[in-house]
Amino acid sequence: MEHLSTLSNERFLRGWFQALIAHYHNWRNGVQHRDISLGNLMRRGKDEDPVCAVLNDWDLGNDAEDPNLTHTGFEVTGTVPFMAIDLLTQGALDGKVAILYRHDLEALIWVLIWVVCCYDDGKMVYTVPMVSTTGTCAARSRAAQ
Numbered sequence: 001m002e003h004l005s006t007l008s009n010e011r012f013l014r015g016w017f018q019a020l021i022a023h024y025h026n027w028r029n030g031v032q033h034r035d036i037s038l039g040n041l042m043r044r045g046k047d048e049d050p051v052c053a054v055l056n057d058w059d060l061g062n063d064a065e066d067p068n069l070t071h072t073g074f075e076v077t078g079t080v081p082f083m084a085i086d087l088l089t090q091g092a093l094d095g096k097v098a099i100l101y102r103h104d105l106e107a108l109i110w111v112l113i114w115v116v117c118c119y120d121d122g123k124m125v126y127t128v129p130m131v132s133t134t135g136t137c138a139a140r141s142r143a144a145q
Contacts, residue, residue: 004041004053005115008120012115015043015053020108022055027101034099035060036107037079038114082110 002106004015019041023033033040035057044052060078082130091097120128 001044001054001056003039004043005038005124006120007043007047007051008121010052012122014117015051016041016115018051018053018113019055019081020105022053023104023108026055027104030063031058031061032063032099032106033058033061035078036104036111037082039079039109041111066140078107080113082107 004019005011007015017108023036026033033055036055038103040055040057042054042056044054078084080088085101085105086092086097086106087103089097
């Protein structure tokens with residue numbers, strides 16, 4: 001399997017929508033992923049094959065029907081750059097934020113934004129944002145090859 005981000009722009013979008021639909025169906029059937037990230041969106045097949053997206057890494061997933069759906073603040077619930085903003089608040093750290101479908105959906109949208117900003121036709125054109133020691137964020141670019 002290869003990362004979905006290695007596909008051309010149009011093929012990436014097709015795969016991203018496939019992952020979105022697969023995630024929705026899993027959620028409707030009682031399974032939460034809870035760790036949507038760039039690295040967990042994969043694809044099967046060769047470059048010339050039709051896109052077959054795979055949502056990978058279900059080890060943090062859980063049963064959505066469980067009555068104890070609040071985040072405790074002590075468990076790993078995702079990859080920080082792609083986590084829903086609600087889950088990064090003090091309320092979430094205090095266990096006061098219930099895990100909802102929209103949190104994983106927001107993570108999928110953050111992945112889409114990341115790829116749109118940092119990739120072009122499967123090639124990284126901008127490196128990930130770097131946080132300096134002063135706390136400011138600056139994206140460093142490199143020449144597209």
